[in-house]
Amino acid sequence: MATNPEELPLVLILKPFPFIPSFQEKFSKKFKSLKGTDLSIPVNDFLKKECQSVKTLVCGAKFALTKDILDCLPSLGCIVLTCVGLDNIDLDECKKRGIVIGNADTVYSEDVADFAIGLLIDVLRRISSGHRFVRSGLWSINTEFPLASKLSGKRIGIVGLGSIGSEVAKRLVAFNCIISYTSRNKKPSVPFSYYSNVVDLASHNDVLILTCELNTQTFHIIDKDVMSTLGKKGIIINVGRGALVDEKEMVQCLVQGELGGVGLDVFENEPHVPEELIEMGNVVLTPHNAVETLESYTDLHELVISNLEAFFSNKPLLSLVKYE
């Protein structure tokens, strides 16, 4: 590739891109980046003014790639996502324009699975709640801390047995949990019980863990009916997307004691979290950071570079998203 910075291939970066310092240097030796972050003008104006020849875009989960945005980028041929989910992209428009898309593939799967287990243990075993108990000084005056609930042996239903869900299942088997799942189709090579819908899954489990993608079929897949079926002691862990859950109904269920507890890394209206959840002892809330480790970001950065290099060499992207 060219070594004169002006001759390097141009890459537009739309926020948020989690640069780690060692990567920044490596990236800038291979590509000339055009940053659409911290703009002083509206993003559409910037795109129309500065990005008419831009062929490649690197973009994170929190930026909506609408038709309107795509209209501002007439030369765009390749989008490299730093996330797995495609819920913020107008896929039909991209397909129409022949844009190839690469996503984060399985780079985050282990981290998200680890995090889901962490949230689950935290909710069941009251770890964050115990930490607050100690911090507040209540323990040192011998106040009683409530009994928790055991993880080992629990029946766990996984919603979406893809890359993340499979990693979650593998871990929970080692905790002697009984695993079942729902997904679009029964997976022939999997040893766990399959339920064709989430209400059936809820009726056979103590816990639901949400690891599926958000799309029109899975929007509010966890509704009032599912939560009532799961019942008063039921636990929900969400490491997928906020809108998999009808959040208003979930808040109601928790307020009325109709759900045992929740561990949420994602919310319908991030970064805003329903006020009612903040003080609840049976609720653990994290700032959508299930993917955020130095290790997975390092792997992601390698993948981003490889995808861009593949595009500029007319090769298939390494983590090419297939249009349906």
Add this chain to the structure above:
Amino acid sequence: MATNPEELPLVLILKPFPFIPSFQEKFSKKFKSLKGTDLSIPVNDFLKKECQSVKTLVCGAKFALTKDILDCLPSLGCIVLTCVGLDNIDLDECKKRGIVIGNADTVYSEDVADFAIGLLIDVLRRISSGHRFVRSGLWSINTEFPLASKLSGKRIGIVGLGSIGSEVAKRLVAFNCIISYTSRNKKPSVPFSYYSNVVDLASHNDVLILTCELNTQTFHIIDKDVMSTLGKKGIIINVGRGALVDEKEMVQCLVQGELGGVGLDVFENEPHVPEELIEMGNVVLTPHNAVETLESYTDLHELVISNLEAFFSNKPLLSLVKYE
């Protein structure tokens, strides 16, 4: 057994015994209990006055069974512990008097292992810290949350590969961690690397998990030298006993940034926790509740009853502690 309550075998109960309501009823149909809890007189006076004929004692972890206490119970033949550790008992005196001891055996092993994994994920992946970040409102004003560290693939050293340690190892294998251990002796049937001392273990690992018992050999087994060897990114999880760690040195290491983080369910001077730890983001503190689930207490209660029945029927205790 007799049905007249006055004819039931007498059992002395010294705090803290974690009664769950369903058990209380079952217990009172089989035994007449004499409670040494919430006393208005000094415990020694109560024992001398009321317990001279008492043959059996049920007792928890937090009551020290010293020679002085044993002197007040001349008829004592059996102690049933609701804990696993023997660190609060004068074993030599018990042996001399021919007292048989039953402990909680492996009743808590799964729960403590689950909890250790929960603490580890919490520290590495900043779950409690993330929860505080959300609760404080910092997320909603778009403050940056720091990158965490991945669990999968980490090198984990287990100090004491007994019942709890083995359960911890089994779980961490499913997280693709690399396990090694130290214990009194190398275990021939175990597939993990063995180190004969804890400094060597620390030098080969990212994390140490303490699951061994507290005795004269393991007191302050985690000293300054071990912590320095583990290093600035090293994590320590303690679900054993507080005094396994030189707590003052640990606080110093954390204050000076010479240790990456800790997850502690136990402390040297419970329920008092070093003030310096309270506000640290890389520290998770819980109120010695790793064993406290409804499920393990139910199992414990069954074991306590079975042990007492065995003693009164002149049979061996189910979870008999062997004197060395």
